[in-house]
Amino acid sequence: xxxxxxxxxxxxxxxxxxxxxxxxxxxxxxxxxxxxxxxxxxxxxxxxxxxxxxxxxxxxxxxxxxxxxxxxxxxxxxxxxxxxxxxxxxxxxxxxxxxxxxxxxxxxxxxxxxxxxxxxxxxxxxxxxxxxxxxxxxxxxxxxxxxxxxxxxxxxxxxxxxxxxxxxxxxxxxxxxxxxxxxxxxxxxxxxxxxxxxxxxxxxxx
Amino acid sequence: xxxxxxxxxxxxxxxxxxxxxxxxxxxxxxxxxxxxxxxxxxxxxxxxxxxxxxxxxxxxxxxxxxxxxxxxxxxxxxxxxxxxxxxxxxxxxxxxxxxxxxxx
Numbered sequence: 373x374x375x376x377x378x379x380x381x382x383x384x385x386x387x388x389x390x391x392x393x394x395x396x397x398x399x400x401x402x403x404x405x406x407x408x409x410x411x412x413x414x415x416x417x418x419x420x421x422x423x424x425x426x427x428x429x430x431x432x433x434x435x436x437x438x439x440x441x442x443x444x445x446x447x448x449x450x451x452x453x454x455x456x457x458x459x460x461x462x463x464x465x466x467x468x469x470x471x472x473x474x475x476x477x478x479x480x481x482x483x484x485x486x487x488x489x490x491x492x493x494x495x496x497x498x499x500x501x502x503x504x505x506x507x508x509x510x511x512x513x514x515x516x517x518x519x520x521x522x523x524x525x526x527x528x529x530x531x532x533x534x535x536x537x538x539x540x541x542x543x544x545x546x547x548x549x550x551x552x553x554x555x556x557x558x559x560x561x562x563x564x565x566x567x568x569x570x571x572x573x574x575x576x577x578x
Numbered sequence: 579x580x581x582x583x584x585x586x587x588x589x590x591x592x593x594x595x596x597x598x599x600x601x602x603x604x605x606x607x608x609x610x611x612x613x614x615x616x617x618x619x620x621x622x623x624x625x626x627x628x629x630x631x632x633x634x635x636x637x638x639x640x641x642x643x644x645x646x647x648x649x650x651x652x653x654x655x656x657x658x659x660x661x662x663x664x665x666x667x668x669x670x671x672x673x674x675x676x677x678x679x680x681x682x
Contacts, residue, residue: 388598390653391602391605391649394652394656402667403661403666404609404612409601409608412604413603413607495603498595503642
């Protein structure tokens with residue numbers, strides 16, 4: 373049965389085959405071993421997670437001096453915390469934090485590729501890489517934010533930060549009201565990956 | 579243009595739709611980790627690949643699939659850096675973090 377949907381699944385199979393073939397060739401030539409990719413992925417998936425970003429945000433909420441330092445020299449401030457060591461290539465040296473405040477909302481996008489701050493946020497949700505999202509968020513951020521449920525006061529300034537290999541932006545969201553008595557663990561639950569990209573506010577995960 | 583529906587409904591979405599995408603991600607990262615190219619070289623290759631797609635008329639190009647671009651970029655950077663001609667792994671000749679070798 374041939375129909376218009378046959379092509380994408382062929383393409384999908386072709387892409388999957390290309391990856392498998394390249395990895396197999398590299399293993400056969402002894403350039404990597406059969407375990408190399410699994411080891412790298414295991415390290416990445418266990419250590420490069422949003423938990424790092426949550427710790428940074430909660431520290432900033434609880435410590436005004438740290439909050440001031442994190443936006444000035446982000447790598448140095450991050451180094452004060454006991455976080456896993458970065459990996460070459462996914463290192464945190466280009467990390468740059470921006471802080472939301474009354475009247476200012478920050479939104480992070482990447483218009484060309486996904487230069488995402490992995491060490492603190494893990495990998496981006498797949499829709500972050502969608503060209504429609506990227507293009508529209510750059511052009512009409514207030515409208516896009518409204519569509520995804522972030523309604524901001526009309527006089528709130530929206531700053532859009534375009535991530536690149538040189539600056540990997542992430543957002544320190546505002547601490548929700550009424551959380552003065554929260555423990556660190558309770559506060560961390562309020563910090564979502566989305567809130568650290570500026571596509572949501574801090575609050576209970578929906 | 580409408581946003582993909584999942585932008586509004588899919589918080590904490592999975593990062594990969596398929597295992598082959600995860601392998602492609604891990605392979606690109608692993609080769610960089612082992613010093614076969616700088617991560618910035620891979621990024622530049624990805625930027626070029628995606629830029630070519632964006633500069634092609636919609637009627638002339640494939641539907642958007644991020645990891646197809648990822649694989650094209652990976653094949654190109656592997657080719658440019660002649661990774662397939664690299665010496666095999668042996669006595670740990672690849673220093674993963676050469677900058678960490680200082681004795682303080």
